[in-house]
Amino acid sequence: MGQKVNPHGLRVGVIKPWDTQWYADKKEFSVYLKEDHSIRTFIKKKYYAAAISKILIERAAGKIVVTVYTGRPGVLIGKAGSEIEVIKKDLVKLTKGKQVIINVTEVRKVDADAQLVAESVAAQLEKRVSFRRAMKQAIGRTMRSGVKGVKMQVSGRLDGREIAGCEHYHEGSIPLQTLRADIDYGFAEAHTTFGMIG
Structure with a gap:
């Protein structure tokens, strides 16, 4: 793999x-x-x-x-x-x-900055917003800001599940193998009552 x-x-x-x-x-x-x-x-x-x-x-x-x-x-x-x-x-x-x-x-385009988008999703998860809703809203805002593609992933005890899992959504094109492609990356952690979600 x-x-x-x-x-x-x-x-x-x-x-x-x-x-x-x-x-x-x-x-x-x-x-x-x-x-x-x-x-x-x-x-x-x-x-x-x-x-x-x-x-x-x-x-x-x-x-x-x-x-x-x-x-x-x-x-x-x-x-x-x-x-x-x-x-x-x-x-x-x-x-x-x-x-x-x-x-x-x-930072002029806040919705086009990967780190700031990740932190806003983490903040929503801490406020007990459903992870699917938070992710879809963030992806929608980011795509409207003029980027070509978004990929987002959350891992942990999503919505308080017993077993930790990993969910991801993507839209548009994200050419990870193309070195000349300007790909931004952000990571944030949400500290919820069920534990940490990254």
């Missing part, structure tokens, strides 16, 4: 750029990598309501430039940029005093 590979990871360096851009020596590499992971985890957890699609990190001359792509920039920026300053202070503390620059970029 063919094995599943992350469509984004497969296309990095072909048609998709790296989410992190810096160069490091052997000694510093693991430190930078851990730092990047903790920055991403911190922002994602604290500002989950801001509908964050992706976080790009660049390092140059002792500076860390963090670019956050979000569906709701107002939540991240705050009144007159007050929230940005709070994030900056927290990240300076997290990176042990390094200079941090934060850029916020708005």
Whole structure:
């Protein structure tokens, strides 16, 4: 059987750029990598309501430039940029005093962003909406936003079943083998009373 590979990871360096851009020596590499992971985890957890699609990190001359792509920039920026300053202070503390620059970029088509669609379906599942209804509505919205195809899958104790299962729906074309095809991928978890649904 063919094995599943992350469509984004497969296309990095072909048609998709790296989410992190810096160069490091052997000694510093693991430190930078851990730092990047903790920055991403911190922002994602604290500002989950801001509908964050992706976080790009660049390092140059002792500076860390963090670019956050979000569906709701107002939540991240705050009144007159007050929230940005709070994030900056927290990240300076997290990176042990390094200079941090934060850029916020708005995601124009929220329904065409795989990560944001996945998170919206997960949020609906947590509100006890039927998984079929949530998936079909999300697919409908995504197709209307102008994408060529969508594939969606949910796994776990769907609608509180005793035995965990996996259901998927798709519409349009999704050429996974074509490397030049711009395929977006998103994953989110819903923590329900029956357990976790991914």
